[in-house]
Amino acid sequence: MEHITLLIGIVIVTALVFDFTNGFHDTANAMATTISTGALRPKVAVAMSAVLNLVGAFLSVEVAATISKGIVDESGIRPEIIFAGLVGAIVWNLLTWLAGLPSSSSHALFGGLIGATVASVGTGAVHGEAVVMKVLIPAVAAPIVAGLATVLATRLTYRLARNTDPEASATGYRAGQIASAALVSLAHGTNDAQKTMGVITLALVSGGVIAPHSDPPMWVIVSAGLAIALGTYLGGWRIIRTLGKGLADIQPAQGFAAQTGAAVTILASSHIGFALSTTQVCSGAVMGAGMGRKGGVVRWSTAGRMVAAWGLTLPAAGLVGAGAALLADQGDWGVTAVAVLALGACGAIWAASRRKPVDSSNVNEAEAGEPAGVVTAAIQAVAPPPAGALHQDAPATSPVAPAPAATAAPAATTA
Numbered sequence: 280m281e282h283i284t285l286l287i288g289i290v291i292v293t294a295l296v297f298d299f300t301n302g303f304h305d306t307a308n309a310m311a312t313t314i315s316t317g318a319l320r321p322k323v324a325v326a327m328s329a330v331l332n333l334v335g336a337f338l339s340v341e342v343a344a345t346i347s348k349g350i351v352d353e354s355g356i357r358p359e360i361i362f363a364g365l366v367g368a369i370v371w372n373l374l375t376w377l378a379g380l381p382s383s384s385s386h387a388l389f390g391g392l393i394g395a396t397v398a399s400v401g402t403g404a405v406h407g408e409a410v411v412m413k414v415l416i417p418a419v420a421a422p423i424v425a426g427l428a429t430v431l432a433t434r435l436t437y438r439l440a441r442n443t444d445p446e447a448s449a450t451g452y453r454a455g456q457i458a459s460a461a462l463v464s465l466a467h468g469t470n471d472a473q474k475t476m477g478v479i480t481l482a483l484v485s486g487g488v489i490a491p492h493s494d495p496p497m498w499v500i501v502s503a504g505l506a507i508a509l510g511t512y513l514g515g516w517r518i519i520r521t522l523g524k525g526l527a528d529i530q531p532a533q534g535f536a537a538q539t540g541a542a543v544t545i546l547a548s549s550h551i552g553f554a555l556s557t558t559q560v561c562s563g564a565v566m567g568a569g570m571g572r573k574g575g576v577v578r579w580s581t582a583g584r585m586v587a588a589w590g591l592t593l594p595a596a597g598l599v600g601a602g603a604a605l606l607a608d609q610g611d612w613g614v615t616a617v618a619v620l621a622l623g624a625c626g627a628i629w630a631a632s633r634r635k636p637v638d639s640s641n642v643n644e645a646e647a648g649e650p651a652g653v654v655t656a657a658i659q660a661v662a663p664p665p666a667g668a669l670h671q672d673a674p675a676t677s678p679v680a681p682a683p684a685a686t687a688a689p690a691a692t693t694a
Contacts, residue, residue: 284486286358286359287483290361291482293362294361294479298474298503299510300373304372305511307381307515309461309463312565315519319456319460328511329511330464331468332508336503351404352400352406360392361482363607364388364600365391367596370621375588379518381518381561382588385474386556390592390600391596397597398602398604418556421556422562422563425544425560426566427567428540429537429567429571433532466541466542466546470548476500521581521585526566526569526581538561545557562582
């Protein structure tokens with residue numbers, strides 16, 4: 280019993296580490312457009328997001344129930360399997376963070392758990408119908424729905440504001456962005472913090488600490504909320520840069536439309552227990568905002584890398600989780616080996632990130648070699664945005680500026 284108790288403690292700590300990485304990995308979902316348009320200073324934005332993530336963790340347990348009771352069979356799961364699945368999720372989260380790709384922490388968790396379960400117990404312990412209905416279908420539908428809704432919302436926003444004073448509308452949109460970003464943060468807490476609650480609850484059930492089909496105890500809810508809030512406060516600056524500047528040129532009106540559409544989608548999914556990816560919803564909304572503004576541009580090369588990462592997340596995290604499970608099944612030395620290898624991988628990823636650090640001071644700077652400025656200028660020359668739109672909404676520090684005629688041709692040739 281002492282061994283099981285110790286192992287469950289290790290699983291709980293590992294789950295909270297995953298929750299922490301989920302926080303800084305997904306900060307961009309709520310705050311990337313708010314930071315990129317200058318509506319809030321970076322540090323203020325992540326602090327507000329952290330507080331609201333914590334509040335959101337207490338609003339519902341439907342998603343936690345989906346994970347602890349729906350994805351895998353509680354009766355066939357041991358703490359070693361959950362530990363291995365969490366290792367797969369953490370490693371994939373850190374790899375995509377290093378690359379600045381807003382991949383799904385949720386799918387990393389699902390992939391890790393499913394891979395570890397299949398390797399250790401077999402496919403019979405995975406509820407395939409629940410995976411399809413509550414993970415795969417929402418994964419495909421959510422970004423499409425959020426993107427289409429945001430295209431329409433962005434076009435409607437610009438149409439309604441076409442005769443308003445540019446300075447007044449810019450101020451109003453920035454205020455709207457802050458409110459909608461707060462709503463996204465709250466929604467993120469109701470969805471993503473619960474995933475860790477579900478994993479910890481599953482570990483407690485597997486160790487016989489609580490009865491099967493139990494809801495998360497209050498101390499689990501509190502600890503998961505605090506872990507994701509702390510990770511959010513530290514800020515996933517690399518992914519914030521990608522989502523705020525690398526995917527599309529977002530102005531306050533577009534940011535407001537994107538965040539509002541994303542928040543509604545996430546809150547609706549939390550209410551019905553769909554453990555969807557907030558990353559995919561918010562990324563789809565940002566792309567929709569880029570397409571919704573006349574003259575707006577989506578950087579499809581970046582979008583393609585993101586979609587590729589989305590497709591790889593489940594199998595990649597699953598493979599790592601499966602390998603970790605096979606090793607952990609060898610006994611105490613196997614669990615220790617998994618822990619040592621995981622710490623080594625995390626340390627190596629962190630060391631690699633320090634070569635080109637991204638923080639609150641340079642998060643709004645364009646990455647070196649980014650060709651999007653040339654593409655943006657070319658497309659805007661063909662389909663210019665509404666008169667004054669680029670001026671009234673763009674912050675003074677915006678890195679996107681019309682290219683001089685004399686330099687446009689050489690730049691295009693280089694690209």
